[in-house]
Amino acid sequence: xxxxxxxxxxxxxxxxxxxxxxxxxxxxxxxxxxxxxxxxxxxxxxxxxxxxxxxxxxxxxxxxxxxxxxxxxxxxxxxxxxxxxxxxxxxxxxxxxxxxxxxxxxxxxxxxxxxxxxxxxxxxxxxxxxxxxxxxxxxxxxxxxxxxxxxxxxxxxxxxxxxxxxxxxxxxxxxxxxxxxxxxxxxxxxxxxxxxxxxxxxxxxxxxxxxxxxxxxxxxxxxxxxxxxx
Amino acid sequence: xxxxxxxxxxxxxxxxxxxxxxxxxxxxxxxxxxxxxxxxxxxxxxxxxxxxxxxxxxxxxxxxxxxxxxxxxxxxxxxxxxxxxxxxxxxxxxxxxxxxxxxxxxxxxxxxxxxxxxxxxxxxxxxxxxxxxxxxxxxxxxxxxxxxxxxxxxxxxxxxxxxxxxxxxxxxxxxxxxxxxxxxxxxxxxxxxxxxxxxxxxxxxxxxxxxxxxxxxxxxxxxxxxxxxx
DNA sequence: CGCGTCATTTCTGGATACAATCTACCCTCG
DNA sequence: CGAGGGTAGATTGTATCCAGAAATGACGCG
Numbered sequence: 001x002x003x004x005x006x007x008x009x010x011x012x013x014x015x016x017x018x019x020x021x022x023x024x025x026x027x028x029x030x031x032x033x034x035x036x037x038x039x040x041x042x043x044x045x046x047x048x049x050x051x052x053x054x055x056x057x058x059x060x061x062x063x064x065x066x067x068x069x070x071x072x073x074x075x076x077x078x079x080x081x082x083x084x085x086x087x088x089x090x091x092x093x094x095x096x097x098x099x100x101x102x103x104x105x106x107x108x109x110x111x112x113x114x115x116x117x118x119x120x121x122x123x124x125x126x127x128x129x130x131x132x133x134x135x136x137x138x139x140x141x142x143x144x145x146x147x148x149x150x151x152x153x154x155x156x157x158x159x160x161x162x163x164x165x166x167x168x169x170x171x172x173x174x175x176x177x178x179x180x181x182x183x184x185x186x187x188x189x190x191x192x193x194x195x196x197x198x199x200x201x202x203x204x205x206x207x208x209x210x211x212x213x214x215x216x217x218x219x220x221x222x223x224x225x226x227x228x229x230x
Numbered sequence: 231x232x233x234x235x236x237x238x239x240x241x242x243x244x245x246x247x248x249x250x251x252x253x254x255x256x257x258x259x260x261x262x263x264x265x266x267x268x269x270x271x272x273x274x275x276x277x278x279x280x281x282x283x284x285x286x287x288x289x290x291x292x293x294x295x296x297x298x299x300x301x302x303x304x305x306x307x308x309x310x311x312x313x314x315x316x317x318x319x320x321x322x323x324x325x326x327x328x329x330x331x332x333x334x335x336x337x338x339x340x341x342x343x344x345x346x347x348x349x350x351x352x353x354x355x356x357x358x359x360x361x362x363x364x365x366x367x368x369x370x371x372x373x374x375x376x377x378x379x380x381x382x383x384x385x386x387x388x389x390x391x392x393x394x395x396x397x398x399x400x401x402x403x404x405x406x407x408x409x410x411x412x413x414x415x416x417x418x419x420x421x422x423x424x425x426x427x428x429x430x431x432x433x434x435x436x437x438x439x440x441x442x443x444x445x446x447x448x449x450x451x452x453x454x455x456x457x458x459x460x
Numbered sequence: 461c462g463c464g465t466c467a468t469t470t471c472t473g474g475a476t477a478c479a480a481t482c483t484a485c486c487c488t489c490g
Numbered sequence: 491c492g493a494g495g496g497t498a499g500a501t502t503g504t505a506t507c508c509a510g511a512a513a514t515g516a517c518g519c520g
Contacts, residue, residue: 017305018473044502054475056286059503060293067297075247076481076502091387098328157321157398161391168387247481248503274472284505289472306472306511 038083093217268313323447
């Protein structure tokens with residue numbers, strides 16, 4: 001209300017190309033971080049006022065989030081943050097088990113020195129975030145690592161699907177696996193997958209990737225079941 | 231709370247309660263029908279005037295279409311209808327080959343009389359549309375048939391992915407396979423898949439489904455390559 | 461004659477204002 | 491005392507209007 005007429009350069013933290021995209025990203029992070037828990041209703045007016053903008057970019061952000069499956073919009077009834085059922089989580093991990101290993105086999109052939117350096121730096125950062133307990137950073141690095149493994153698979157649609165799967169299993173992971181001790185094992189497996197690729201033992205790397213995803217699945221599903229049984 | 235156990239069968243018949251949703255559906259149909267060819271730029275103002283509405287619902291519709299991958303929006307530069315490259319089409323069919331057969335194996339066990347009736351009516355309508363040369367109806371029925379085959383797989387995320395794949399390979403199919411004679415073969419294979427399921431020979435049905443998708447893939451990719459080489 | 465620069469024009473992105481719809485509470489009636 | 495309906499508040503959906511970015515064209519300069 002104080003500065004409606006003056007062009008507010010007060011878009012401090014909203015420094016993207018469009019306000020809509022910035023709001024989308026911000027809301028997405030907050031949902032993934034658990035600040036907006038499943039079931040919570042997101043009101044356009046409140047969000048608009050909080051960001052200091054009008055409701056239009058908020059609406060567009062919510063639409064994009066709905067497309068990504070993070071919220072559900074019902075006409076005239078607002079947007080609600082979606083949660084994943086145990087069945088959905090299991091399905092997501094099964095899909096990852098099915099999709100990622102063959103893609104790795106395709107991609108790993110084309111790895112060069114620079115790729116291995118990048119992958120190692122990701123696993124290093126992963127371990128560091130793990131030690132520091134930075135759960136959100138951990139999830140981000142995990143997703144980057146897995147996507148980077150498949151980078152050269154040359155299957156555009158497959159990669160976009162896997163990317164979506166990673167995002168969605170990232171959310172329950174951040175929320176509930178942070179207390180689990182199984183992340184160290186994941187870290188070790190990541191390192192080993194890279195080493196196998198570099199040694200040219202690609203099919204072994206693919207097998208390990210599948211086992212890695214399966215391990216993460218059982219660990220996460222167990223915790224997820226426990227949390228949902230409450 | 232957990233998700234309602236009742237399946238959502240009423241999603242398609244639901245009347246459009248908002249202008250935005252109606253515009254989304256209309257534009258989607260027009261893109262799938264080829265009225266808006268890939269590369270065409272969709273201007274908000276023109277569409278709004280054509281529909282006799284303001285630009286806001288048009289913008290939201292375009293956002294939803296972008297989320298579905300049908301258009302690509304670049305900031306301040308408008309929305310253009312996307313096309314699929316040959317690599318993407320191949321990838322999509324490979325994914326379908328990989329995903330659909332195991333889902334059919336899961337789903338087919340639960341088929342009851344009513345399901346077989348529905349599937350047969352779909353194949354019948356398919357053949358009829360084929361004979362009548364109704365390409366758009368054909369594509370719609372094909373998609374319904376494949377999704378109906380997997381209806382009881384109980385893999386929510388898998389089904390939503392397959393649904394997206396079907397929509398995207400439906401578009402090039404409608405545009406270019408209409409002239410091909412391979413649709414009769416597809417029709418026959420559809421019928422046979424249902425028959426195998428009904429006879430309890432589920433793994434054979436899954437194998438045939440995979441072969442069916444593979445056949446469609448080689449046929450479509452060949453035509454697609456030819457059209458793109460011109 | 462080609463190219464860079466600037467103004468105009470067009471279109472999209474965002475803000476404000478208004479209308480339609482849903483929710484909740486209260487009042488009346490059986 | 492409970493059920494049904496109606497009204498008021500809140501919240502979303504849409505229209506209109508304004509500002510800013512990108513495409514287009516003309517003009518001047520090398």
